[in-house]
Amino acid sequence: MKHVILVGDGMADYPLDELDGKTPLQVADKPNMDQLAGMGACGLLRTVPEGMEAGSDVANLSIMGYDPRRYYTGRGPLEAASIGVELGDDDVAFRCNLINADERIVDFNAGHIETAEASSLIDALNHELETRGRFYAGVSYRNLFVIEGRGYTSVRVEPPHDIVGESVAAHLPSGSEEADHIRELMLESAGVLRSHEVNLKRESMGKRPATMIWLWGQGLRPSMEPFSERYGIRGATITAVDLIKGLGVYAGLENIHVPGATGYLDTDYRAKGRYAAGALEEYDFLYVHVEAPDEAGHAGDAEEKIRAIENIDRFVLGRLLDALSDHEHRIAVLPDHPTPIEIRTHVPDPVPCILAGDGVDADQVKSYDEFTVREGSLGTWEAHRLMEIMMDPAARLRQ
Incomplete structure (x- = not known):
């Protein structure tokens, strides 16, 4: 069984007048995300616990399965x-x-x-x-x-x-x-x-x-249980961002270097998709992170954010889905936090999530954005439970 989490950093947003009251996710041409939403279960994840800063460090720590209220010590140690x-x-x-x-x-x-x-x-x-x-x-x-x-x-x-x-x-x-x-x-x-x-x-x-x-x-340096001990699988990260690499180090994940991955709008999406697809032959878990939508959010550039989402969908998710078709698998797609164009910084709002693959029953959601997922069967969850649910989809039915 292969497990993949694809994070479009800062991908979620608020409706914009310049987009006729829609969000970049709603406007973007993203057939793979929409198809995946139709095949899986959708909902909202709270990646930032109440009272904590809406940083990528806190949010990605959550998504990896580590409750930030217990494990988070600061961003600096992760980059170290x-x-x-x-x-x-x-x-x-x-x-x-x-x-x-x-x-x-x-x-x-x-x-x-x-x-x-x-x-x-x-x-x-x-x-x-x-x-x-x-x-x-x-x-x-x-x-x-x-x-x-x-x-x-x-x-x-x-x-x-x-x-x-x-x-x-x-x-x-x-x-x-x-x-x-x-x-x-x-x-x-x-x-x-x-x-x-x-x-x-x-x-x-x-x-x-x-x-x-x-x-x-x-x-200070955090103390985190290795991923292999928590979940019994060997995994890797694909990211150009140091703090995500640092989380991988503390979680015992391998960091795969991708030439041309910059952590910015000019990142090589094709290379990320190609390396991620190849890594599935060696690893049972992949954490694939793309920074570009967040950079566009900080810049207040809706067009660039839409372009980044479309590139993730076509060149990263599309390539991953092709590779996963040869394996039993489960895949989650989500942002770590919203980075709304109008305010140019992170907010702690729950993020839209798709979970699809073997053992995951489809719900009635047919497209992926901040609003359609609210009608999904996943409901609203604490993000640090995502890995638990990925390992055992029935866990979402148990409190």
Whole structure:
């Protein structure tokens, strides 16, 4: 039996005037998702427990079968695992964004800076900033800062993608010795970065420079039971996003590298579908994650979001369904959270889910979107139960 979860990050949305009161999911041409909805059971999943931030870290942890209220410690440790940084018991890992800002935050990604450029800037920060912590290069604007001291877990800093256009000063950490140090690093980074040759070259080419760092999403190393022990199956992840790779590391899943997978709108959808289909020959569980709809949501671009959904449907889901036809299987398709175009950030609303395959009875839903699934037989569930239901569809009938 093969088990596949396909996550279109941020794919769910709200009705838009520019789409005549419909959502991107409703407008998109997605024959595979619609056909799958007609063959399976549909409903809503609560991926973000009440009171928790609507982050991709919390939501994907839920979908993988780990209740965030028990297992979540922060986003930073997940990204540390993805790039091979081992954390000690008292090490606190922060996500370190390279951003563009003046008095206000212009963007949260420094114009989607190239990874090689970001690596040079991270190296400069390690040489020129006074701190007992250390910076680590990741992918593009998504980097890491690690420092020893559990007191750093209490520093409050907001995700930069939630405060684009707002004052830098209004959102800096304050109130404790640890917060003071993090604030100083963020402010002092501007002096290191602005004059760096990487940024001077970017400016000469009309690109946005990385003008400062933004530290956030910190936490201690989590302790998670391996997937093989929980469910008795061997699995893998396919994603370009470090935090999903990190979840895979802690869950004991293999991370499959896909050339051309960028975690952005230009990701190679065909390659993701091809590698996912091939991985089914070796693994019994696949967690396939595509970031592009979320990026379009943050950009407020409905056309790009529709295009991303259609590409996922055609090149990823379509290829997976062809490969799964040779196996007994169950497959789930869902977003991790909505990223509505009109507000450009994550919200904790329940997400539309399809579960189809062997042993799953079809309901009356014939197409897939945020509204049709409400009439489905799955009802509304906590997302951390999805794996339990995938392993035993009858479990949805038991509380």
